[in-house]
Amino acid sequence: MFELVPKTILGFILLVTSTIGLFLNITMVSPVFQLAFSKDKSSIYVISSVNIVNDIAHLLITTFYLAPTIIMNSFITSEERNGQLTVFISFIFMVLWYIGNITQIVMAINRWAVICILRSSMFTKKNLMIFFTLTLIFALVKSYIVQYVFPCCTFLVDQTVLSYSYFQIGNLTNYTDQSDIPLNAISSIIPVVCYSWIFYTIRSASKNITPNMETGNQRKRGRQELSYAMQFCLISMFYTFSWIMFRIFPIIFTGRQIEWFILTSLCHVFNCSANAFVYIVFNQEIRRRLSEHKIFRFSGIGTTDHSHEQHTQSKVHTIPIPSARPTTH
Numbered sequence: 001m002f003e004l005v006p007k008t009i010l011g012f013i014l015l016v017t018s019t020i021g022l023f024l025n026i027t028m029v030s031p032v033f034q035l036a037f038s039k040d041k042s043s044i045y046v047i048s049s050v051n052i053v054n055d056i057a058h059l060l061i062t063t064f065y066l067a068p069t070i071i072m073n074s075f076i077t078s079e080e081r082n083g084q085l086t087v088f089i090s091f092i093f094m095v096l097w098y099i100g101n102i103t104q105i106v107m108a109i110n111r112w113a114v115i116c117i118l119r120s121s122m123f124t125k126k127n128l129m130i131f132f133t134l135t136l137i138f139a140l141v142k143s144y145i146v147q148y149v150f151p152c153c154t155f156l157v158d159q160t161v162l163s164y165s166y167f168q169i170g171n172l173t174n175y176t177d178q179s180d181i182p183l184n185a186i187s188s189i190i191p192v193v194c195y196s197w198i199f200y201t202i203r204s205a206s207k208n209i210t211p212n213m214e215t216g217n218q219r220k221r222g223r224q225e226l227s228y229a230m231q232f233c234l235i236s237m238f239y240t241f242s243w244i245m246f247r248i249f250p251i252i253f254t255g256r257q258i259e260w261f262i263l264t265s266l267c268h269v270f271n272c273s274a275n276a277f278v279y280i281v282f283n284q285e286i287r288r289r290l291s292e293h294k295i296f297r298f299s300g301i302g303t304t305d306h307s308h309e310q311h312t313q314s315k316v317h318t319i320p321i322p323s324a325r326p327t328t329h
Contacts, residue, residue, distance in 0.1 A: 010162060010262045011070030017266060018062040021273035025056045028276045031289035036125075041285075046128045047107050048275070051235070054103065055272040057096050061157060062269060065089055069159035070262075082154055082167045090157045091147045093164075098139035099132075101187040104236050106131070108191035111229040116201045146176040153177065163264035164246065184243045191236040198229050231278050238274035242267045 032052050036045035069075055077085045106128075113119045147154055152172035158165040166174055245267045253260040279286040 006259050007073060007162065008071050010259055011067050014070060014162075014262060014265050014269070015063060015067035018059050018067060018269045021269050021276070022056065022059040022063055024273055024276035024280070025052055025059060027290070028052050028279055028286065029056070031286050032279070034289060035285060043123050043125045043128055044107075044110060046125050046132075047103060047110060048279070050099070050132050051103055051107075051275050054096050054099050055275055058093070058100075058272045059269065061089060061093055061096075062265065062272075066157050066159065066163075066265060070162055073159065075159065081156060081158060081160060081165075086156055086158070087147060087154055090155050091143050093157055094143040094146060094155055095136075095139045098142055098183065099135055100239065101183050102135045102138070104187045104239050105190050107232045108194035108236060111232055112194040112197055115198050115229060142179075146179060150175040150179075161258055162262040163268075188236070188240040188243070191233070191240075195229065195233045195236070231282050234278050234282075235274050238271045242271035 029052060032045055032049050035041045036043075036049040038045075075081070075083055075086055077083060110123050113123065152169045153166040153174045153176050155176055156165050156167055166177055168174065246264055249261060249264050280290070
C-alpha cells in the first residue's frame with residue numbers, strides 16, 4: 001500500500017501524463033509510417049517517423065521506469081542512485097536525446113532547403129535513411145562515452161529528484177554536461193536561423209509574387225511546404241523550451257522543496273507529446289488517415305468544413321512561396 005505523500009502523488013501525475021502522451025504518439029505511428037513510405041508523399045515524413053519513434057521510446061522510459069520509481073521511492077533493483085539498471089536506462093535516454101538533437105537540425109535544414117533555395121534532392125528517402133543510420137551510430141558512441149568513459153559525471157534518470165540529474169563525483173569536472181551544452185545549443189540555434197530565414201523569404205516573396213504568376217499546383221504545393229515548416233517550427237519550440245528548462249529549473253528551485261523538480265519531467269513529457277499534438281491539430285494528411293480508422297470515424301478528426309474552405313480559398317488566392325519551379329522529394 002502506497003503512502004500518499006506529495007512525491008507519490010506527483011509520480012502518479014507524471015504517470016498519467018506520460019501515458020496520455022504515449023497513447024497519442026502510438027496513434028500517430030501508422031499514418032506517419034504510411035506517409036513516410038508512400039512513393040507520392042514528401043520525404044519529410046521519414047524525418048517525422050524518426051521523431052515519433054524517438055518520442056515513444058522516451059515516453060516508455062518515463063511511463064515504465066521514472067514514474068513508477070518516483071511512486072515507490074525506490075530504484076527497484078538497487079539502493080544506489082548510480083546502480084547498473086539506472087545507468088543503462090539513462091544510457092538509452094541519452095541515445096534518444098542525441099538523436100532528437102540531430103533530428104531538430106535536419107527538420108529545419110530540410111524546410112530551409114525546400115522553401116528558400118529550392119533544393120530537396122539531398123533529402124531523398126534513401127539519403128535520409130542512411131543519414132539516420134549514421135546518426136544512431138553517433139548517438140550510441142557519444143552516449144557510451146558520457147555514461148561509461150568520462151570520469152564524471154554520469155547522467156541519471158533519477159527518482160530522488162523526480163526527474164534527471166548528473167552523478168557528481170567530488171569536485172571533478174562535469175564532462176558530460178560540458179559536452180551536451182554545445183549540441184543542445186546548436187540544435188536550437190540552427191532551427192531558429194532556418195525558420196527565421198524561411199519566414200523572411202516568404203515575406204519578401206509576397207511583395208513580388210502576384211496570384212497570376214503561380215499555377216494551381218504551385219500554390220497547393222507552396223501551402224503544403226509552408227504548413228510543414230510551421231508544424232516543425234512548433235515542434236522545435238517545444239524541444240528548445242524543454243532543454244532550456246532542464247538548465248533553468250535547478251537554478252530557480254535551488255533551496256526549495258525537491259518536489260518542484262517534477263516540472264522538468266513534465267516539460268520533457270510535453271516535448272515528447274508535441275509531435276503527436278501538432279500533427280493531430282495541424283496536419284490534414286494525418287487527420288485524413290486517422291479518420292479512416294473506426295476509433296476516430298465519429299470523432300470529427302479529418303473532417304473539414306468545405307464551405308468555409310472554399311470561402312477561404314476565394315479570399316486567399318495564394319500563399320507566397322518562392323517556388324518558380326516545382327520541387328521534388
